[in-house]
Amino acid sequence: MKYLDEFRDPQKVKSLAASLQAITTRAWTIMEVCGGQTHSILRYGIDHLIPEKITLLHGPGCPVCVTPVEMVDLAVEIAKRPDVLFCSFGDMLRVPGSKEDLLGVKAAGADVRVVYSPLDALRLAEEHIEREVVFFAVGFETTAPANAMAVYQAAQKGITNFSILCSQVLVPPAMEAILSSGLNRVQGFLAAGHVCTVMGYRQYEPLAAKYQVPIVVTGFEPLDLLQGLLMCVRQLEAGRFVVQNQYSRSVRREGNRRAMEIIGEVFEITPRNWRGIGEIPESGLGLKDKYESFDARKKFHVNMPEVSGANSSCISGLVLQGVKKPFQCAAFGKTCTPEKPLGATMVSSEGACAAYYRYRLEK
Amino acid sequence: MCLAVPGRVLSLTEGDFMNRKGEVQFGGIVKEVNLAFTPEAKVGDYVMVHVGFAISVLAEKEAKEILETLEEIGALEE
Numbered sequence: 001m002k003y004l005d006e007f008r009d010p011q012k013v014k015s016l017a018a019s020l021q022a023i024t025t026r027a028w029t030i031m032e033v034c035g036g037q038t039h040s041i042l043r044y045g046i047d048h049l050i051p052e053k054i055t056l057l058h059g060p061g062c063p064v065c066v067t068p069v070e071m072v073d074l075a076v077e078i079a080k081r082p083d084v085l086f087c088s089f090g091d092m093l094r095v096p097g098s099k100e101d102l103l104g105v106k107a108a109g110a111d112v113r114v115v116y117s118p119l120d121a122l123r124l125a126e127e128h129i130e131r132e133v134v135f136f137a138v139g140f141e142t143t144a145p146a147n148a149m150a151v152y153q154a155a156q157k158g159i160t161n162f163s164i165l166c167s168q169v170l171v172p173p174a175m176e177a178i179l180s181s182g183l184n185r186v187q188g189f190l191a192a193g194h195v196c197t198v199m200g201y202r203q204y205e206p207l208a209a210k211y212q213v214p215i216v217v218t219g220f221e222p223l224d225l226l227q228g229l230l231m232c233v234r235q236l237e238a239g240r241f242v243v244q245n246q247y248s249r250s251v252r253r254e255g256n257r258r259a260m261e262i263i264g265e266v267f268e269i270t271p272r273n274w275r276g277i278g279e280i281p282e283s284g285l286g287l288k289d290k291y292e293s294f295d296a297r298k299k300f301h302v303n304m305p306e307v308s309g310a311n312s313s314c315i316s317g318l319v320l321q322g323v324k325k326p327f328q329c330a331a332f333g334k335t336c337t338p339e340k341p342l343g344a345t346m347v348s349s350e351g352a353c354a355a356y357y358r359y360r361l362e363k
Numbered sequence: 364m365c366l367a368v369p370g371r372v373l374s375l376t377e378g379d380f381m382n383r384k385g386e387v388q389f390g391g392i393v394k395e396v397n398l399a400f401t402p403e404a405k406v407g408d409y410v411m412v413h414v415g416f417a418i419s420v421l422a423e424k425e426a427k428e429i430l431e432t433l434e435e436i437g438a439l440e441e
Contacts, residue, residue, distance in 0.1 A: 001369065001389070001390050002369065002371070002409060003369040003409055003421055003426065004369065006426075006430060012430075012433045012434075012436075015433070015436050016433060016436060019436050034365055035364065035365075036364075036365055036366055061365070062364060063364045063365075064364055089364070089414075091364060116414065116415060117414045117415030117416070118414065118415075119397065119415055120415070138364075139364060139365075140364070140365055142364075142365040142367070142413055142418065143364070143365070143413065143414060145400055145416065145418070146413065146414045146415065146416045149381060149397070149399065149416070152381065153381055156381065192365060194365040194366075194367045194411070194413060194418065195365060197367070197411060197418050197419045198418055223429075223433060227429070227433070246429075248422065248425040248428075248429070249421050249422050249423075249425045249426040249429070250367075250411050250418075250419045250421060250422075251419070252419075256400050256401075256418055256419060258380075258399065258400040258401070258402065259400040259418060262399075262400075348364070350364060
């Protein structure tokens with residue numbers, strides 16, 4: 001397929017890997033932010049093609065992984081209501097809450113449906129006016145305009161039996177949380193190409209300057225990832241730290257204006273709790289007061305439950321921050337597998353633990 | 364989760380801002396896609412699609428330039 005196959009060309013992959021080898025003189029630690037990039041790196045064995053001196057850390061860019069336990073508990077509580085038709089992206093169904101997950105609730109008879117787009121959930125609301133349709137709105141900047149559009153359309157059309165359980169998160173505050181942590185090892189970032197397609201990369205420029213780290217907006221195919229690494233290492237070797245755009249076929253500096261407008265219309269910035277990391281200020285999106293009638297938490301008068309300590313043997317929080325690798329967890333592949341995950345990084349196919357399990361353990 | 368797939372716009376239905384749609388082909392599959400965020404998309408363009416919405420029109424020139432740069436790297440290697 002056009003725009004995919006040519007970015008997987010094995011000959012070009014080989015020559016890029018050789019260039020990277022040739023320019024790397026020192027040890028560097030680079031984090032790819034997005035779970036989709038982590039998945040590609042392991043799937044195509046990019047980590048085996050790069051110089052040994054380069055360490056890749058896998059970032060927190062998996063919305064499923066960072067959705068807090070209490071949010072899953074809230075989803076379970078709402079989904080159990082007999083009047084509710086609960087819609088979610090498929091990945092969220094097996095994420096463990098403190099006691100149950102959505103798949104278990106569905107098996108027990110609740111009406112939980114997997115949808116491809118938030119507009120599918122809105123359509124269900126139009127078709128089932130006697131039910132309350134709730135969409136579990138998780139995602140980063142990439143998904144925020146779609147979720148915002150579903151709410152906007154509901155308001156425009158006067159659909160009152162539709163609401164969202166909002167768990168939107170923002171990437172730059174998480175990158176800053178990693179950089180400002182005492183545990184930080186990241187010297188350069190490959191920023192998430194589709195997040196930046198929506199938000200652009202102006203917001204990354206002060207981060208690169210403040211923490212003196214190169215940030216390269218990067219795509220998802222093998223050539224994209226290797227070229228992103230090449231650009232990042234070139235900067236590191238030269239002592240430079242600016243924002244560069246490898247994924248220029250999709251990303252413009254100012255982002256997608258229309259998409260940002262609808263986000264600004266429907267959402268406002270809020271603090272958000274990240275699973276395994278904790279609360280990060282100004283790192284989430286919540287519905288503006290104007291749209292509060294579409295907020296499932298307000299509609300059903302449910303509050304965020306208190307959750308006592310997560311599973312102690314799971315180190316997914318440290319994996320998400322790039323402090324530990326999946327292999328360093330005692331539970332990895334033993335008591336924690338994709339069939340029976342302890343933490344969310346094993347649940348989502350884009351979680352670092354699931355990617356290591358699939359591409360490094362099964363072979 | 365931020366997965367987006369490139370597809371080619373086959374047809375367009377003009378509507379108000381939120382209802383601009385098109386048929387988009389992904390390999391052998393054709394799906395209806397909301398084009399509200401890509402008002403510049405024309406028939407024949409490739410768009411990046413995420414959860415039913417086009418989030419960008421792919422820039423052919425930029426893609427070509429990157430691939431040409433890589434050709435040059437390859438030539439230097441040989």
